[in-house]
Amino acid sequence: MSASILSGTPDDSVGTRQAPRRGAGLLRAVRGNRKAMVGAVLLLIFIVLSIAPQLFTSVSDPNAHEFGLVLPPSSAHPLGTTAFGQDILAQLIWGTRQSLVIALAVGGLATVLSVLVGVSAAYLGGPVDGVLSGLTDLFLVIPTFPLIVVIAAYAGKGSLLVMIAVLVVTGWSYGARQLRAQALSLRNREFLESARVRGERRSYIIVNEMLPTMVSLILANFLGSALYAVLTAAGLQFIGLGDNNAVSWGAMLHWAQSNSALQAGQPLWVIAPGLCVALLGASFALLNYAFDEISNPALRPVRRPRARRTGS
Amino acid sequence: MRYLLRRLAFFVLTLWAAMTVNFALPRLMPGDPASAMMARFHGRVNPEAIHALEVAFGVDTHQSLWAQYGSYLGNTATGNFGISLTYFPLPVSTEIAQALPWTLGLIGVATVMAFLAGTFIGTVSGWRRGGVVDSVVPPVFVVTSALPYFWVGMVLILLFSVMTNGLLPNDGAYDITMTPSLTPAFIGNVVQHAILPAATILITSIGGWILTMRNNMVTVLAEDYVRMGRAKGLSNRRIMYQYAARNALLPNLTGFAMSLGFVVSGAILVEYVFNYPGLGYMLLNAVNNLDYPLMQALFLMITVAVLVAVLLCDFVTALLDPRTRGA
Numbered sequence A: 001m002s003a004s005i006l007s008g009t010p011d012d013s014v015g016t017r018q019a020p021r022r023g024a025g026l027l028r029a030v031r032g033n034r035k036a037m038v039g040a041v042l043l044l045i046f047i048v049l050s051i052a053p054q055l056f057t058s059v060s061d062p063n064a065h066e067f068g069l070v071l072p073p074s075s076a077h078p079l080g081t082t083a084f085g086q087d088i089l090a091q092l093i094w095g096t097r098q099s100l101v102i103a104l105a106v107g108g109l110a111t112v113l114s115v116l117v118g119v120s121a122a123y124l125g126g127p128v129d130g131v132l133s134g135l136t137d138l139f140l141v142i143p144t145f146p147l148i149v150v151i152a153a154y155a156g157k158g159s160l161l162v163m164i165a166v167l168v169v170t171g172w173s174y175g176a177r178q179l180r181a182q183a184l185s186l187r188n189r190e191f192l193e194s195a196r197v198r199g200e201r202r203s204y205i206i207v208n209e210m211l212p213t214m215v216s217l218i219l220a221n222f223l224g225s226a227l228y229a230v231l232t233a234a235g236l237q238f239i240g241l242g243d244n245n246a247v248s249w250g251a252m253l254h255w256a257q258s259n260s261a262l263q264a265g266q267p268l269w270v271i272a273p274g275l276c277v278a279l280l281g282a283s284f285a286l287l288n289y290a291f292d293e294i295s296n297p298a299l300r301p302v303r304r305p306r307a308r309r310t311g312s
Numbered sequence B: 001m002r003y004l005l006r007r008l009a010f011f012v013l014t015l016w017a018a019m020t021v022n023f024a025l026p027r028l029m030p031g032d033p034a035s036a037m038m039a040r041f042h043g044r045v046n047p048e049a050i051h052a053l054e055v056a057f058g059v060d061t062h063q064s065l066w067a068q069y070g071s072y073l074g075n076t077a078t079g080n081f082g083i084s085l086t087y088f089p090l091p092v093s094t095e096i097a098q099a100l101p102w103t104l105g106l107i108g109v110a111t112v113m114a115f116l117a118g119t120f121i122g123t124v125s126g127w128r129r130g131g132v133v134d135s136v137v138p139p140v141f142v143v144t145s146a147l148p149y150f151w152v153g154m155v156l157i158l159l160f161s162v163m164t165n166g167l168l169p170n171d172g173a174y175d176i177t178m179t180p181s182l183t184p185a186f187i188g189n190v191v192q193h194a195i196l197p198a199a200t201i202l203i204t205s206i207g208g209w210i211l212t213m214r215n216n217m218v219t220v221l222a223e224d225y226v227r228m229g230r231a232k233g234l235s236n237r238r239i240m241y242q243y244a245a246r247n248a249l250l251p252n253l254t255g256f257a258m259s260l261g262f263v264v265s266g267a268i269l270v271e272y273v274f275n276y277p278g279l280g281y282m283l284l285n286a287v288n289n290l291d292y293p294l295m296q297a298l299f300l301m302i303t304v305a306v307l308v309a310v311l312l313c314d315f316v317t318a319l320l321d322p323r324t325r326g327a
Helices: A011-019 A024-032 A034-051 A088-124 A128-139 A144-157 A161-173 A175-185 A188-196 A202-213 A215-240 A248-258 A267-295 B002-028 B035-042 B047-057 B065-077 B092-127 B132-144 B148-160 B183-220 B225-231 B234-273 B279-286 B292-320 B321-327
Strands: none
Touching: A011 A202, A011 A215, A011 B225, A024 A034, A024 A267, A034 A088, A034 A267, A034 B132, A088 A128, A088 A161, A088 A175, A088 A215, A088 A248, A088 B132, A128 A175, A128 B002, A128 B148, A128 B234, A144 A161, A144 B002, A144 B047, A144 B279, A144 B292, A161 A175, A175 A202, A175 A215, A175 B292, A188 A202, A215 A248, A215 A267, A215 B002, A215 B234, A248 A267, A248 B148, A267 B002, A267 B132, A267 B148, B002 B065, B002 B292, B035 B225, B092 B132, B092 B148, B092 B279, B132 B183, B148 B183, B148 B234, B183 B234, B225 B234, B234 B279, B234 B292, B279 B292, B292 B321
């Protein structure tokens, strides 16, 4: 028990004294955490795939029906082809882009919204807080997926923009609640008090004094919303409420299911795109959990004495 | 008592908000979907039903918006959701009454089981910090909590149904050749059909409860009263359950209430994959058939189910945590 209290490495104290440039500590923290490393590497692979898909496959239009139907895996088609004669691997590679765009756009916008609502609720307090946190709880409790399904049914099968908008509107509340709690605990700290005494404006205090201390939580929120977006978008596309003609993992699953791929002996058509959704989701989840550990040292894995002392 | 009243007020407020969203959606959407729907159904359903729909969606009526809203709230509160188009001329409420027990049975039981099991595993994992369980649990369950529900369902179907030549059924809630009754054979059949969908919900939702419970345990174990318990020489078992787990459970319970919406969202897709005749499956069918009255009523029912569960959680919290009763 006592070993864990003393486990601060000499490395740490040097770092705080010299006050290294911002981000350097984060990078080192990611490298020192195995979960974060796995998540970061996975995410990097998907980013590369989405930027330059043509480097990894010779197929330029993955939705064209240009190959034999239901071919088994071979050197020409490592994962086989679909019942429409499309190369499964090529579809996977080209489909990365849409999932990633949805994840990053929804993650970013929902985080901005939750910071706005959460922090202003905590900082302004009083009736404003009452309204804003009531609204947050309300959005949190209403089951979002049925709501999205109903909206999608009325709005017509969605363009990408509609889907992103709906996911942002339904996905910000969890983060806003956490950020509000964190901001509340900061509200009466001395450094904010001193900024107020200095006569700084509210906007200055919030942006320059409060937000920097909440960076890790904001980052965690971004990752959480991105995970939510990836999973929900895949679900919507799977039941056919996305753009069925787009190249996306969810649309692949939709066509696989509507052609009974499992029963027809084409398990790869189902397994491959689902695994990609899961891996992208896992990369966000692993990074998220790792940041939790980094920002809350109490949660870090306990190092057994002598086991890895020399490593750091 | 004030806490419970506040939660009750929140319940009513949320319910009202959901009902208002339900009312506003078809009227706000661009392109007037309600009129388009009427055009589609003219000639296919009888005039009486058309008229009921027109009233429900505010098409061709001379009532003001507020009057429409008033009668809508009244109708909904009394369980009058109108007439289903898919199952014409059955009222929507009859349809829902048939689907509700399946959803409550499957999703309710699976979710509660996942919560209880997850909380227990999280307790053990947090107690034995850095032990064998704790080195395996976090990474594994971080990954399972990122799996898409419906895909896990499909993989389970592949493994236990397709590849094993129908070891477990993957379609519906019971064999359609059997007539529902309370015989052991029928109940066994229902249980058999529920295994795969329940396992899907369990696998994907358990991770979240394990991780939050573990992290709560780790935080609570550092508290002074735990050290005090140790100093008094209490047994480990007593400290673990009575001192640490009991307190670590409270935030997890709030988290449970707050995440129910997410779990139910995933469970809808599970019902869809397994053709399980619950509310979610029915909702997606209603969307495909453009059965707007059924769709709206289902959205409302699912919301009500989640809200009731959240309220139950609040009652349990009030029971377990004296601090909430004082506030």
